Amino acid sequence: MSVEKKTILPKSNISLGNYLRLIWDYRFFSHSLAVGEIKNKYARNITGIFLSVIQTLIGLAVYWLIFGIAIKIDTGNIPYPVFAMPGIIVWQFFSYLVGNSSGALTNSEHLINKLYFPRINLTLAKVLPGLIDFGSGFIVFIAIFLIFGVSLSISWLAIPLVVVVLIICGFALGLWTSILSLYIRDLSQIIIQITNFLIFVTPVFYPGTIVPENFKFILYLNPVAGVIEYFRAILFGSNLPETGYFIGFGIILIMFISAIMVYKRIEKQITDLL
Amino acid sequence: MKNEKAIIIKGLSKEYFKKDSSRVGFFDKFKQNKSGQSFFALKDINLEINKGEVIGIIGPNGAGKSTLLKILAEVTPPTSGSVEIFGKVASILEIGIGFQPELSGYENIFLSGKLYGLTKKQILAKLDKIIEMFGFPDFINSEVKHYSSGMYMRLAFSIIINIEADIYLFDEVLSVGDAEFQERAIDEIEKLKHVGSTIFIVTHTPITILRICDKILLLNKGTQISYSIPNKVLIEYKKLVSQFNTKTVESEYDLNEENLRFKKNIFSNNEDFIFDLTRVKLYNIKSIVKELSCNEDITLDINFQYKSIQNVKLVVLIKNKFDNVLVSYPIDIESSDSIAYRKLQIIITSNTFNEAEYIIDILVINVNNTIEVGYQNLINAEFFSPFKEIKNLSGYINLPLKVDIKYL
Structure with a gap:
């Protein structure tokens, strides 16, 4: 029987391929952390899952009152609640991932100190709870969709593609916030302020088309804007948005790859950085 | 087989930079501030451990015992030097670490097993034995957070014993729990020893582990003071400790x-x-x-x-x-x-x-x-007593009995 041999050196010399395989091998760990978090969030009280749905609906009602009824934003032939809902659930997914990832490493200090595993899996574990929220929000959306009698479109087949992009975007942003949280202790407070501001430069409760051409570049640079715009286009079977949004997707791809590279590099030092 | 190496440690050092937490600026951590005050948690450790040996690591506070184990467990990297490990490692830096309180005992067996590098098949094969050792089959499907601390530890230990790693790293496991648990823990470690596992144990109370250790490593302020058979090292340890608290x-x-x-x-x-x-x-x-x-x-x-x-x-x-x-x-x-x-x-x-x-x-x-x-x-x-005694059975007093054996 051959004995497995391992060498521990000051700098890890793991290749990117092996690193990705390692993350994949430890997916069960992320999974169990995620299940624990979901149980903690929902199973403890029966109201858990309803509470998140009610939260979404209250948000929707407020936007409807302000932007749909008071300001009367032009959403074409789509009723305002149906229009706003996809933006809200996408935004919730991102703010959940970014907000929770800032604590992914720092709140698991005892695990990091006592156990070996790819640290990136702690952040990965935040994706599933976020998706559960997204899923329950989407079910509510379908209900609203049916109530307002908007017709279903063949383009819905492309929804999985949007979800994949959504996950990559959310994960990439989450990874970077978790990396920054190692260096900036009060990051979660800063993040709350930033997300409160960013929601206004993202087409969550207004269509991207009403933004003047001169300022469109702000939306193009914002990957969340792209996700929401394409998600809406697919849901409502309308014309696809401008290709300018791909700038944002490009940025997110760079962020995603660079975040994994950074993790691979600082992986072992994380214990000492905490 | 006898002199097969399990771990080879060469020139291992670990340097920490003292952080003045009161004035860590916003971006201070980004700069690798090498000019700051540093200290060595471990300095030039050289060891060769044979397969099947039980090594106790002792030393006063801040000696670097846990740091050494953390490096072996790959939780933190060394600053210089290298470690070669032959075989599967199970590091138990804390009993029951990695357990998810929201999951059941059954689910945690799988989680823990996988963290120790077993496949689902291997865990399934050992499941009955683990549950039997755990001893509370009725509770296996309830969430671990409802377990008593004793049950929690028993579950953790029954998993550890069954993972069949080649090398076990125990950090201070004997300092938690009550006397009964410690006895149990030592018993379990002894069982591992009998099946030929290589074992590292860090402890603050050398007396408890003396009888199961083949060799003891004495550390002080990050340096290797001695590495030898327990009797010899213990005398040095006592000298060292008595310097501190005469x-x-x-x-x-x-x-x-x-x-x-x-x-x-x-x-x-x-x-x-x-x-x-x-x-x-x-x-x-x-x-x-x-x-x-x-x-x-x-x-x-x-x-x-x-x-x-x-x-x-x-x-x-x-x-x-x-x-x-x-x-x-x-x-x-x-x-x-x-x-x-x-x-x-x-x-x-x-x-x-x-x-x-x-x-x-x-x-x-x-x-x-x-x-x-x-x-x-x-x-x-x-x-x-620096001599190995028959554990639990030696009693308090040696009576001057005369024993006579007749060959019949």
Whole structure:
């Protein structure tokens, strides 16, 4: 029987391929952390899952009152609640991932100190709870969709593609916030302020088309804007948005790859950085 | 097979930079501030460990024991040097780490097993054995957060024992839990030893693990002081520790008049009777170290002053820590009209007692066999033996029995 041999050196010399395989091998760990978090969030009280749905609906009602009824934003032939809902659930997914990832490493200090595993899996574990929220929000959306009698479109087949992009975007942003949280202790407070501001430069409760051409570049640079715009286009079977949004997707791809590279590099030092 | 290596550590060092947390600026951490104050948690450690050896790691606080284990467990990287490990490692830096409180015991077996590198198939094969060892099959489907601490540890241990790693790293596992758990833990580690696993144990209380260790590594301030068989290392450890707390050990086994006054209890109101201990000292004559070895003669000096119109008896009681009297030495003291001073010396010959904790009481009783004065729990003494004893079975006292075997 051959004995497995391992060498521990000051700098890890793991290749990117092996690193990705390692993350994949430890997916069960992320999974169990995620299940624990979901149980903690929902199973403890029966109201858990309803509470998140009610939260979404209250948000929707407020936007409807302000932007749909008071300001009367032009959403074409789509009723305002149906229009706003996809933006809200996408935004919730991102703010959940970014907000929770800032604590992914720092709140698991005892695990990091006592156990070996790819640290990136702690952040990965935040994706599933976020998706559960997204899923329950989407079910509510379908209900609203049916109530307002908007017709279903063949383009819905492309929804999985949007979800994949959504996950990559959310994960990439989450990874970077978790990396920054190692260096900036009060990051979660800063993040709350930033997300409160960013929601206004993202087409969550207004269509991207009403933004003047001169300022469109702000939306193009914002990957969340792209996700929401394409998600809406697919849901409502309308014309696809401008290709300018791909700038944002490009940025997110760079962020995603660079975040994994950074993790691979600082992986072992994380214990000492905490 | 005999000299196959399990771990080779070469020139291993770990340097930490002192952080002044009061003024860590926003971006200070980004700069690799090498100019700041640094210290070595480990400095140039070189070790070769053979397969199947049990290594105890001891040393005072801040010696680098846990840091060494953390490097072996790949939790933190070394600053320089290298470690080569042959075989599968299971690091138990904390009992039950990695358990998810929200998941059931059953789910946690799989989670834990996978963290130790087993496949689902391998875990399934061992599942029955794990649950049997756990001993609470009815609770296997309830969430771990509802477990008692004892159940929690038993589950953790039954998983650890069944993962069949080649190398086990235990950090301070023996310092958690109650005495019963510690006994169990040592038993379990001993079982691992019997199946030929290589084991590292970090401990603050070397006595507990002595009997299972083949070799002991003594660290102090990050440097390797010695690495050898337990007896040798333990003597060095005692020297090292006694440098730190000579005073406390001295006052513990060497009581002056003032200490003794606090411990005195008067049981009768006989005004003609005066008795005061003035000094009590318990020591090994030959030993240089401050701890008491039961393999050498132990001397008990008792200085006292008294005045009594009757003859009295001074009784020295030696009890175990559960307050059971093991032996008593009554000593006759003749009456004295004026205050008299005496010094008693009792020598407990070597190997009378075995390694354990003992409590010494001194009582004075009158002719009617009632207690006049008592000094209860006068000395709480721990006797050490560097020799391996038959655990749990050695008892407190060695009786001078004669054993005769006839060949029939």
